[in-house]
Amino acid sequence: MHNIIIDLERLKDFHSGLGQFSHHLYKNISAMTKASYLIDRSSADLFSKDDTLFYTNPLQKLGLFLPKAKVWHSTHQDSSYFPYSKKQKTILTVHDLNYIHQRVHRKNKVESYMKYIEKKLKYTDVLTFISESTKKDFEKYFDISNIENHIIYNGLTLDLSSEPKKPDFNFEGDFLFTISKLLPKKNIHAIYPLIEANPDLKLIIAGDNSTGYASELVERAKELGISDRVFLIGKVSEGEKSWLYENCKAFFMTSLLEGFGLPVLEAQYFNKPVFISNKTSLPEIGGDAAIAFESFDSDSMQNLYKSTMETFDASTWEAKCRENLNRFSWELSAQKYIELYK
Template structure:
């Protein structure tokens, strides 16, 4: 069988969720399948390419703009594989014209529908046109969680028979996390114990409430013998300016540190060194940082919304993301209750062990085979 995969997301240097997913699932497929023939399509050479088998060929087909719908469409129209796999939402417009080619698209979330205020008008228009059209035009869809599958059925009108849920895995580098105080000190700017958030700085991540909750928790923790800081790691997204101002508004600007995007190699030590990982997001299609933190041994506080309870299971402190007081209470408990931290740490290790990229690749290959 000839399988084509769009790996264009792998050219991104500062990778976030969909870029990591593409790289990890391609690497895991390469480890598991030496039989089928693969063509990996890209606009420019990937920043980091995993070890590939002799049955895999990278085909760079550059075009400055509209690469997916013009250049990739033309490629699969002229030289169609048996199966075209799109790991991140956007099916080429020309793909449905190839009747004998099966198309499989991974849909990561429908956040622009659930939280339109967290996206620009241009983003909403593009995502509506590309994601909904791809969801309806593809032969089959992979949803990264049952929550995303349910959104596709309810919000996009996709038949559940056309959707298979395949969870993400956890990269092996997170399972080997070790304490590295010099590395974490260089990132956080000090030796204080810290709550940690990792992800894009944008309203959907609920960071304004996290900062307000941290201010409340800090006041309640006065005299308890521990004065943690809040470390927010991630690149700035849309409307991030208001989030950055929030710390000053609640009087704790000196206790909140925005450290920017953290390189992949530095993340395990940062997770491992955290007092707790705080991720009460309003909406996630999967929530990969939750599992990464668990795999590194960080106790996790997350929200009861969207996919997050599905991913966290019984291994996290679950709160209502709209209740600032509940988030603050969770932070106080995590500081004051060492036994709770240890229990969540052990549960997190066990939970993260259930999610592997090899399993993700095996289930993805079953979908590709049809």
């Protein structure tokens, strides 16, 4: 039997929020303690030769043939690899309830999902949440009064080992920047009125551009006559991402649903004006170093953007960014998880 097994299966989607969470959790926990990891075989190259790895297989989704451990950390609420057993201490990390919020009109789906989570809670010894917002949302749907629970923030996910590099596409001039998995909940089209109203600006959208929503973004830009100033550039390397943060005029995250909002911290690292929605976790994570839109009305967005940029003071903003970033550390997060493993 192994002491600690951590489910990092989502590393297979490395550039997603869960992929980055898994990557940085592994980097910091492996530097402090010995653990074993459940992973998809495609992620094996991300680990050390000294690590003990278990590869996922379809039967494990039925609860069969999971490796045995004294402590099992299920690193997201929707993991298919969960030990429905009381033979070990089980820690479950909750990132969001987006599954419910995106299916509010599909009662049967929501009820089925809630039963799925409730079953997991019966075998959970400790719950962790990545934000206060996520915890409050979770408590609206589930009774966790008898389960030990903690809020453990994520840290800064930037990999600064690569030199900043301009992405390989043609554009010049000032640009706004956003990065995410391109899904409807990201609400990226809300930024389009600003591009319409400011003909000197371009919008760079990084992230998987093979989704249905990415196609919608392309079509909507054509309809608005701004397709020559809206660029969906697909996934980017760490060096390209750093370049985009470093050189953008401002960063935008207008999501309707977020459990945390990692890019907000990344943009703050580069001391950029950060414009966010006032939804879910974003105000909590952005703190005083983010400007929240109270509505997506085009005039109010334009007025807030214009007034902010006209009065923007780089040195004052940098101090706010540093103060906010000090609240988030992967090293501290890893230490808190390790305490729970004991």
